[in-house]
Amino acid sequence: MSNDRIPASVRQTYGPDDLSRAASFAGGFINFGDWRGIDTTAPTQEDRVLSQENLYRRVLRAFPAPAESLRLAEVGCGRGLGAALALREFRFARVTGVDIHPDQVERARAVNARALATFPDRLGYTLGSADDLPFADGSLDGVYSVEAAQHFRELTGFARETARVLRPGGRLVVTTFFSAEGPEAAERLSILLGSFADGLDVAHPLDAFTADLADAGFTRIATGSIGEDVWPGLDRYLEGTVPSGHWTRNFLTTWRDGLLDYHVVTAERS
Template identity: 55%
Template sequence: MTQGPGATPHPIPPAVQEAYGPADLGSMPMFAGGFINFGYWQGFDLGRSLTEDDRIGSQLAMYRQALGALVPTEGLRALEVGCGLGAGAAVALEEYGFARVTGMDIHPQQLERARQANSGLLGRRPGRLHFVQGAAEDMPFDDGEFDRVLSVEAAQHFRDLGAFARETARVLRPGGRVAIAGFFVPDAGPARAGRLAELLDSFASGLDVAHTVPLLTGSLERAGLSGVRVTSIGASVWPGWDRWLADAWKPDTWPRNFLRAYREGTLDYFTVTAERPVR
């Protein structure tokens, strides 16, 4: 079925509405630079106090490691699902040579901020960068419209990974590829969700959902995608994130419990890739 532009707006979960609307998560110092991810800290010196430039660099590195899983990218069409403030979409266009990059987000306030933040690039690259409102579970695009799909640290907000996987498979052309970077429960242990709610306010409030990696990979495969690969990158994420917070947040405050959850085996960070087969 072809969806096409103009789908009915999907409801925004209340916690997501607040965090990315009035609360403006991207304006908080812990997410300097507008990327809104925990950062990929491989190669950073974590034995010293980290600077804002380090923080921005770590978030840029997260996008680069995810985009690197999508090469070749030159001249192709890309969709970012959950684009936030558009910083990652801008990197994709400027550094990876896509012919067109579309950033999609469910939150209209985020999209307005993205257009403002990237107004210069929109002017310099007319027709090559777009920001569109839509939900991961109900994308307002035609079948096979994209060669590459990217999602960085957004899947924890999706309420239905099965629908996200089906929509990803639908909007990818045959031979297209998806890369998902995000934090997930590493197994299907029944106590995991409750433990995350104890440790982390974002799970207790409903902002984040305790999705498991087996649920994600199974959803991608059931949607018809193949070659699903999972890589744990938690060792390059959580210690650096915790070191960044250490100068401002005390131990046992909830943002620092991400490292604790990782060390317990309750949560990890992964890159997951898959392809739409050529039939």
């Protein structure tokens, strides 16, 4: 895949900068976490890792049983730890992590070398983009994405491509943060949050995404806010991790002001 398709901000952040090394992301996962049931009085690095694992578990539990019969792909897999967790804990038939950045695919293969050697026919990592997935038509039972869709330049192609690779009745599960409607919200986000200012994150309204899913042939589309389980716990962890004036502390503000919210979206291929 040509690097020309990777936005410069994404290429730098997930290439030479390796976002997984940032203090706010402990353990190699790169997501804000599901903090339900975690004591956030004085959260530790172990708590931070648990929150990130729990976000994957929340998504993966949305797939129907029996898990052992399902072939899944993770879009935007990063360092691949979530895909390895999916195979290890949920025993899916096969999990393939897909990422647009070759450095991330290389890291995923290195970090998860033991799991790949143990399950060579059930776990894999490959290059691909959200609007150009490396799978045959109708070849997957499920597709999921954990805090990656905010990086996609647009979600229409993602919806159409996911519909293509899923079999009828297959399920899509996406979790990430979505923006409020309108250019004013996008402008405020770019002022408050550096990731929106430099183009790493894109302001995607939730309603536009669900409309894309419906247009692509998905049914039983459901959304649920989990902001209460994400933003306060994350901010408590950031208190002891980044300077008080750092822009990442504004995520809590944007949620409280209604500019962003974290959602889980599920849909079924008709």
